[in-house]
Amino acid sequence: MIKQFLRKYWYRYALGILVLIFVDLFQLFIPRIVGQVVDHLKTQPNLDYVSTMVAWIVGIAIGMAILRFLWRFFIIGTSRRFEYMTRNFLFEKLLSLSTGYFDQNRSGDLMAKLTNDLQAVRMALAQGVVLSVDASFMAVMTILFMGRVVSWRLTSLASIPLPALALIALFFGKLIHKRFMSVQRQYSSLSEWTEETISGVRIVKSFAANDKIHYLFNKRSFQNYEAAMSLAKVASLFFPLMMLFASISHVLALGFGGPMVIKGDVTLGEFIAFNSYLGMLTWPMMALGWVLNVIQRGRASYKRLMEIVQEKPQVEEPEAPVEIKEINTVEYKNLTYRYPGTDRWVLKNVSFSFSRGDMIGIVGTVGSGKSTIVKLLAKLYPVERGKIFINRVDINDISSVNIRQLIAFVPQESFLFSDSVLKNIAFAQKDIDFKKAVHYAELASVHDEIESFDHGYDTVVGERGVTLSGGQKQRVTIARALYMEKDLIVFDDCLSAVDPETEEKIITALRENYREKTMIVITHRLKVLKDADLIIVLDDGKLIEKGRHEELMALNGMYARMFRKQMIEEELESE
Ligand SMILES: Nc1ncnc2c1ncn2[C@@H]1O[C@H](COP(=O)(O)OP(=O)(O)OP(=O)(O)O)[C@@H](O)[C@H]1O
Numbered sequence: 005m006i007k008q009f010l011r012k013y014w015y016r017y018a019l020g021i022l023v024l025i026f027v028d029l030f031q032l033f034i035p036r037i038v039g040q041v042v043d044h045l046k047t048q049p050n051l052d053y054v055s056t057m058v059a060w061i062v063g064i065a066i067g068m069a070i071l072r073f074l075w076r077f078f079i080i081g082t083s084r085r086f087e088y089m090t091r092n093f094l095f096e097k098l099l100s101l102s103t104g105y106f107d108q109n110r111s112g113d114l115m116a117k118l119t120n121d122l123q124a125v126r127m128a129l130a131q132g133v134v135l136s137v138d139a140s141f142m143a144v145m146t147i148l149f150m151g152r153v154v155s156w157r158l159t160s161l162a163s164i165p166l167p168a169l170a171l172i173a174l175f176f177g178k179l180i181h182k183r184f185m186s187v188q189r190q191y192s193s194l195s196e197w198t199e200e201t202i203s204g205v206r207i208v209k210s211f212a213a214n215d216k217i218h219y220l221f222n223k224r225s226f227q228n229y230e231a232a233m234s235l236a237k238v239a240s241l242f243f244p245l246m247m248l249f250a251s252i253s254h255v256l257a258l259g260f261g262g263p264m265v266i267k268g269d270v271t272l273g274e275f276i277a278f279n280s281y282l283g284m285l286t287w288p289m290m291a292l293g294w295v296l297n298v299i300q301r302g303r304a305s306y307k308r309l310m311e312i313v314q315e316k317p318q319v320e321e322p323e324a325p326v327e328i329k330e331i332n333t334v335e336y337k338n339l340t341y342r343y344p345g346t347d348r349w350v351l352k353n354v355s356f357s358f359s360r361g362d363m364i365g366i367v368g369t370v371g372s373g374k375s376t377i378v379k380l381l382a383k384l385y386p387v388e389r390g391k392i393f394i395n396r397v398d399i400n401d402i403s404s405v406n407i408r409q410l411i412a413f414v415p416q417e418s419f420l421f422s423d424s425v426l427k428n429i430a431f432a433q434k435d436i437d438f439k440k441a442v443h444y445a446e447l448a449s450v451h452d453e454i455e456s457f458d459h460g461y462d463t464v465v466g467e468r469g470v471t472l473s474g475g476q477k478q479r480v481t482i483a484r485a486l487y488m489e490k491d492l493i494v495f496d497d498c499l500s501a502v503d504p505e506t507e508e509k510i511i512t513a514l515r516e517n518y519r520e521k522t523m524i525v526i527t528h529r530l531k532v533l534k535d536a537d538l539i540i541v542l543d544d545g546k547l548i549e550k551g552r553h554e555e556l557m558a559l560n561g562m563y564a565r566m567f568r569k570q571m572i573e574e575e576l577e578s579e
Contacts, residue, residue, distance in 0.1 A: 005093070005313060006129075006306065009086050020078030021137050027071045028141050030064050031284070032149050037061060039153075039277030046272060075134070083130035087122055094118055094312055102318035103384040104344050112196040117312060120188060121305035128302020132295060139291035146285050154278040155270055162257040162282055169249045169289040176242040177293025181301065183235040190228040197224055250286040257282055318344055319386045325403040328395055331410050331491045331522060332360045334381065335393040341376065343385060350376050352545045358522065358538055360491070363515055365533035366526045367563065368542030374526045375416065377542075378494045382411050412485035414498040418477040422466035425454050429461075429483045444486040447517060449502075449510050450479035474501035482510070492522040500528070504574070508532050530567045531574075539563065 010017070041057045044050070098114065150159040201208065201217060208217050257279060264270045270278075335357040342349050351373045358364050366374045380387045381394075383404040392399045399407065420428050429445060430436040441461065445451040453476055457463040465472050465480075472480065478501050485493055493514075499507040511525060511532040525533065533539050534553045541549040541556070541563045549561050556563040 005090060005309070006086075006125075009089065013082050013085070016078050016082040017133065020075045020082070021133070023071050023075040023078065024134065024137055025141055027068050027075065028138065028145065030068050030071070031142075032145055032281075034061060034064060035277040035280035035284075036149070036153060037064075038280065039271075039273035039275075041273070042276055043271045043273030079134055080130045083126045083133075086129055087126040090125070090309070091118060091122055094122070094309065097312055097315070100317060101315055102386070103379070104318045104386075105315060108345070112192070112199075114312075116192050117308055120192065121308045124301045124305035125309065128299050128306075132298045132302055135291045135295035135298065139288040139295060143285065143288035146281050146288070150278055150281045150285075154274045154281075155264065158257065158261050158264060158270065158278060161260045162253045162278075163285075164256060165249045165252040166285065166289060169246060169253075169286065170292055172242075172245055172249060173290050173293030174296065175293075176238060176245075177297050179238050180235065180242065180293075181297035183231065183238060184297075185301070187228075187231045187235050190224075190231040194224045194228045197221075246286065246290055250283075253282055253285075254279065319383050319404055320400075321403055322401050325406065326397045326401045327406060328397065328402055328410070330360070332395050333393075334358055334492075334522075335396070336377070337391055337393070339377075339380070339387070339391045341373075341380065341387065341391075343376075350545050354540075354542075354545075354547045356538065356540050356547065356550055360522055361520055362537040363523045363525065363533075363535065365530075365536040365539035366524065366542065367528070367530060367533070367539060367566070369544070372542040373545045374542055375496050378413070378496060378524055378526070381407075382413060382494075383407050410491040412488045412490040412493045414478075414482050414485045414493070414495045416497050416500075418474075418481040418498065420465050420472070420477055420480060422464065424459075424462045424464050425457070425480060426461040428465065428480055429487050431484050431487075433487070441483070441487060444483040445480075447486055447510075447513055448479045448482040449506055449513070450476060450483060454480075475503075475506070478502060479510070486514075490521075492524065493518070494524045494526075496526045497528065504529055504531065530563070530570055 037057060037060060041054065044053055095118070147159060147163070150162075198221070201221070208214065261270065261275050261278060265272055265275050336354055339351050339354040340349060341351040354373075354377065366377060368374055376385075379385055381392060381399070383399060387399065389398055389400050394402060394407070421431070426436060426438065426441055429441045438461070442451060445454055445461075454461055454463070465477075478498050482495070482498060495511075499510065502510075507527070507529055508531060512535075514523065515535060525536070527533065530553075536553065538550060539553060539556055540547055541561075543562060549556055549559060549563050551559070553567075557567065558564075
């Protein structure tokens with residue numbers, strides 16, 4: 005990633021570094037000019053000369069300001085561009101990964117990669133580059149100026165504490181880095197926990213768990229405080245210690261330099277310049293510790309980002325995909341399945357088929373594999389060859405995008421974006437057709453309720469707007485799936501939050517309107533499947549019964565037992 009970027013934008017860095025070196029050079033000339041002014045004043049006190057020199061210094065300062073802007077523009081600006089381009093690239097890559105990846109990776113961690121880690125890499129590309137060039141160039145050049153312009157002897161004497169300064173910077177740099185990382189970890193764990201708790205605040209309140217949650221929050225918050233304090237402690241020790249060692253240099257300079265001035269080996273102006281240079285040397289020593297950490301942290305974060313880049317989608321795409329325009333037949337052949345990375349078989353030798361226009365019911369005990377059957381058809385998880393066929397073509401030979409263009413999926417858990425009802429229904433569509441949205445909201449039996457909201461279809465839902473009831477959410481989600489007008493629609497137990505009558509009404513209305521399309525209905529309420537063309541009954545991953553409602557009733561097996569039980573419950577409820 006970085007290599008490709010640098011191959012394209014290296015010249016911006018080169019320009020930035022060049023300008024930075026110029027700024028450093030200018031900076032090095034200032035003490036020299038001040039020294040010369042002092043010496044000149046001592047011999048020929050002349051105001052004109054002072055004015056010329058002041059003008060020079062102001063000129064240099066303005067030039068430096070412009071050049072400083074330029075190196076920031078080139079180096080920092082380019083690192084921002086890297087951040088922007090990489091974030092887009094990573095987001096696109098994440099979207100291309102299979103559903104299984106998101107089952108195995110926490111969203112908090114992915115968010116941290118896209119924010120904190122990316123920022124650490126950017127810092128290495130900005131501060132890291134600036135500090136390393138600046139520190140190494142300034143250290144070498146300052147010592148050269150001190151030696152050549154003033155005295156090599158004085159330079160070596162005053163430089164005695166410098167290695168200690170560098171060692172302190174390295175030691176503290178490591179310590180500060182460690183503690184800084186711990187603060188970051190504590191902070192992201194605290195914010196992740198707080199975000200989750202605030203999202204689930206209704207549950208917290210309904211369980212009257214305020215005190216317990218507050219206690220847990222306080223514990224995390226205190227850990228965060230302790231981590232920040234331990235960082236503050238080393239940081240506050242670091243700077244005074246650096247200053248102390250730096251002042252030893254000044255003491256040595258004064259102790260040895262003073263007599264040299266008196267003896268006339270060094271002029272007063274040179275001595276003043278020397279002290280300024282000495283002050284300037286402290287900075288590269290301090291920077292040394294920082295720069296190593298910034299680069300180290302950037303490298304660690306870059307490794308974490310590369311985990312996303314190198315991740316291969318679990319579902320492999322065919323090299324020469326067969327394109328399908330519609331779904332005419334679907335066939336499951338002895339499908340036995342376990343999720344990637346797990347040992348438990350969740351489907352065992354399941355075989356059934358259906359054709360365009362059919363309504364298929366999938367029923368069974370909880371966790372028996374109902375959702376898995378449809379998720380595999382939509383290629384959300386990888387499946388072996390020879391197990392599932394669409395139009396007699398193995399689904400592994402058809403691209404996932406092609407299949408998903410033909411299948412609409414209403415999941416068990418309805419999820420709405422914080423946007424208007426209309427935009428939620430016409431989600432991800434370029435042009436929004438209001439009439440079409442109303443038509444499908446009517447079919448999903450939610451139109452009247454939407455109309456009753458203050459802003460109708462423009463009502464914003466979710467975190468930024470009104471809260472819809474579970475049933476309303478489910479029906480808006482159905483309208484969203486219908487709006488896409490796909491060939492096959494899957495309803496994955498998506499009407500559990502509406503009453504049985506409404507569920508029956510919706511499924512019947514859809515059936516009437518969708519004679520030419522295929523519907524797969526996963527439900528626990530068997531009554532809605534009375535008109536289904538095929539019902540399959542699952543128990544612990546095994547297909548134990550299949551047929552139409554009447555056939556299954558005649559079979560008098562699990563389906564018939566479940567159906568009769570539901571009928572009795574319904575009668576009891578209506579009494
Ligand atoms: N992504 C996954 N990774 C690993 N195991 C999974 C995954 N999704 C589901 N399972 C397991 O597969 C089994 C079947 O799950 P599935 O969701 O298909 O059942 P279901 O019949 O739809 O259940 P329910 O009626 O509760 O919705 C369950 O034991 C579940 O724990």
